[in-house]
Amino acid sequence: MKTDSTHHSSRRQPGAALRLEGLTRRYEQAAVVDNLDLAIAPGEFVTLLGASGSGKTTTLMMVAGFTEPSQGRVLINDQDITHLPPAKRDLGVVFQHYTLFPHLSVADNLAFPLEMRGVARRDIKQKVADALALIQLDDKGHRLPRELSGGQQQRVALARALIFSPAALLMDEPLGALDKKLREHMQLEIKRLHVASGSTVVFVTHDQEEALTLSDRIAVMQQGLIAQIDTPHDLYTKPKNRWVAEFIGQSNFIDGQVSAIQQQGYDVRLSSGETVCGKGVAHLGVGQSVLAVLRPEHIRIGLPGDSSAHLPISATIAEMLYLGHTLKLTLVLSDGATLLAQLQNSALEGTLRPGASVRIGWATESLWFIPAEAQR
Template structure:
């Protein structure tokens, strides 16, 4: 039998019962009765909110979405929608819109017929169906594509139709499972803004699943970062990026430099860490123990500066050797060897005039204590 876990503290903003639209309470899921794919999942979602479940493959995020949709049943715990338990309701009675990665459009139907289908099964009149289909097509900017079949559309257009079909019957909740994964980079970025625009205009609640961190940061009100069936952190995009609570979140969200070491002093909101390479670094203790504990320092590449003559404002300052310089238009991505790490990355705006950096050159770099977070080892 699956062992029921005690509830873990919720790492999320408080959501009152009055504003809570959807709720997962101590939800667990096991497929074999032994191993838990989802471990004690707690999440409150406000009405009209865009929440993304983000994590690597196999982390449990899609399973949570499928349990909300009704395609999977929780092994333990409760799922509420507008205050009512829904675990016993079949999918078609939950009134939830769903968008999949593979579009799931009917190939033998026109675009308009695909959109009309969920309205027909709800027994709407022909006039109502016609009006709602036209409204949904206008919403995704495909007003003149109603007579085409899916095979006559581009990938981006097919995804717009799939989105319109999920919205055409005006659900209060829309679930999206990796909906942009099959699109190329440019189309994917275009659809991110399109979905966000539609969300803002309709005020519908959306739960979105992806493993793409950029997608999550671009679109979400809040993001739940999954790993191994557990939510590692739930926060707004800027809080996740600027204030990761553990090493997994720091390295899964954005790019990070990692420096390993041991805490040798800790006083208030500062700690001193002796790196494995011997250097001493001043850092901000976030998820680390006392003196003698191992830690991983997290430092964003854009928070590291090239030290100019006479600058003394940095808490940490080291000599680094340039390994590689990559020109990326608006900024330079430079790989350095410093503090025993030959994969140390800094990003400098092109306007700063550092394009003269060359491999083999020695430079001075520096960063503040507040930008260097001491996390779990």
């Protein structure tokens, strides 16, 4: 599947352009990564998102030079680096485990990659001071890694990977070992460092929220291929198939059939009998079986006395899950179908309970149609 970068950024872009062409890795006869094409623009933050075994880490390791491709090429600024050793690729790499030298101070850890590149001592001192300021650890340069918190150690690891201004920064699950609160804090740190440095970043994670938070574009990987690559917004609102819609967030799927093609989208007759309209993937045909994708937060809920023009469908609350800031509801429709709804905790909370009858509806633009057969 060929994918090209269309993202443009206004920030300064010292990072390199990165291109993967037909990248493949086989173990015996099985292809872990299968003829993968990907173009990343200078300064762009692209995340490889997928479940275990999808090929995302293997792809990153081939870019880094730690895994040899079975076929295909890796290019940085149009230079073929496929067979260069890792040390010759000018890439910064950050792993889940911090890999700091335990016997060296923070400042010496930061200085190490510069010393290996023969940078003058005076320049090293200035670059280390700048790096410590960038990660807001100006007063911690003399400390050993074990004297820092987990989040501080990971910031040092990030700074060490950035300090020599690499062509690109590769990160493999760098926040996987941190607790939820620290992980969310470090996401903001990574975003801030990316904007400040303008580096090209390839980030690997299985955490969809992390990918949506950080990325300019997300490549969702499935069985060694890119199932879809898009901006976070388009990936969430315009999935190409059921697999992507299920992997990114939660979705309701309603069976239907295209009854008409309009200038702005499709008319679809649902299996329950209603005709609804909305947008969808290109080239759906009249009579084609489709699924209407409806995100839980797009379902509007009201009590039976509310305006039925905007809330035309009757439903019964089967289950309620209280999550503090939100409520999750399982709704049963008259034909027995179930929908998952999510709403902000509000004045409705006290009136909603399992067994209660409600009216539901959604805005036309909330529906997105995909082919029913598009399931790999």
